[in-house]
Amino acid sequence: EVQLVESGGGLVKPGGSLRLSCAASGFSVSDYIMNWVRQAPGKGLEWVSSIIITNSYTYYADSVKGRFTISRDTAKNSLNLQMDSLRAEDTAVYYCARVSSGWFGNFDVWGQGTLVTVSS
Amino acid sequence: NFMLTQPHSVSESPGKTVTISCTRSSGSIASDYVHWYQQRPGSAPTTVIYENNQRHSGVPDRFSGSIDSSSNSASLTISGLRTEDEADYYCQSYDSGNKVFGGGTKLTVL
Numbered sequence: 001e002v003q004l005v006e007s008g009g010g011l012v013k014p015g016g017s018l019r020l021s022c023a024a025s026g027f028s029v030s031d032y033i034m035n036w037v038r039q040a041p042g043k044g045l046e047w048v049s050s051i052i053i054t055n056s057y058t059y060y061a062d063s064v065k066g067r068f069t070i071s072r073d074t075a076k077n078s079l080n081l082q083m084d085s086l087r088a089e090d091t092a093v094y095y096c097a098r099v100s101s102g103w104f105g106n107f108d109v110w111g112q113g114t115l116v117t118v119s120s
Numbered sequence: 121n122f123m124l125t126q127p128h129s130v131s132e133s134p135g136k137t138v139t140i141s142c143t144r145s146s147g148s149i150a151s152d153y154v155h156w157y158q159q160r161p162g163s164a165p166t167t168v169i170y171e172n173n174q175r176h177s178g179v180p181d182r183f184s185g186s187i188d189s190s191s192n193s194a195s196l197t198i199s200g201l202r203t204e205d206e207a208d209y210y211c212q213s214y215d216s217g218n219k220v221f222g223g224g225t226k227l228t229v230l
Binding site: 035037044045046047050059061095100103104105106107108110111112113 | 176
């Protein structure tokens with residue numbers, strides 16, 4: 001079964017750091033563009049970051065550029081998101097998602113999400 | 121950079137047809153694929169339409185997608201509405217290296 005399972009969410013103080021992980025099963029993360037998408041409480045979806053595994057090209061939303069780092073662990077078949085200098089506005093459910101094919105494909109597989117709360 | 125604008129909410133009765141629009145603020149709607157997602161409360165989004173008008177596997181043919189260059193918008197149409205269609209719907213496209221979501225539309229079936 002194709003599946004994504006996120007972990008690592010929790011409560012962190014403003015200015016702190018957190019590392020999210022996303023374990024993939026049923027497919028290889030090396031074969032797809034992998035992404036993080038977030039959703040603040042009661043709000044819409046916001047794309048956060050993408051990584052093209054084969055060449056390690058990375059892309060970030062302006063709102064997180066310079067603070068978040070996306071990476072992959074091909075040995076563990078997983079995706080990571082290192083989040084530094086966290087702000088209250090980063091509070092959200094963070095979803096790991098796979099793009100179906102190429103850059104212009106849809107997000108065809110989603111994890112269940114992990115909640116990040118930034119608060120003092 | 122461009123934005124995708126959706127109505128905040130729509131409502132319709134069971135059995136009727138509803139259309140949700142997604143208007144691109146700049147650039148042509150036809151220049152990049154538009155995908156549509158359904159999100160029920162407490163769940164992750166799932167694809168209903170991909171590449172403007174392709175139904176995702178398992179999605180009933182009551183769901184259809186289209187684009188209209190004259191209004192620079194994409195549309196998701198749901199016919200024969202059922203109570204289980206009540207959800208939030210999001211359009212999504214691309215802007216250079218970024219992926220762009222619309223603000224979402226809450227569909228109420230009453």
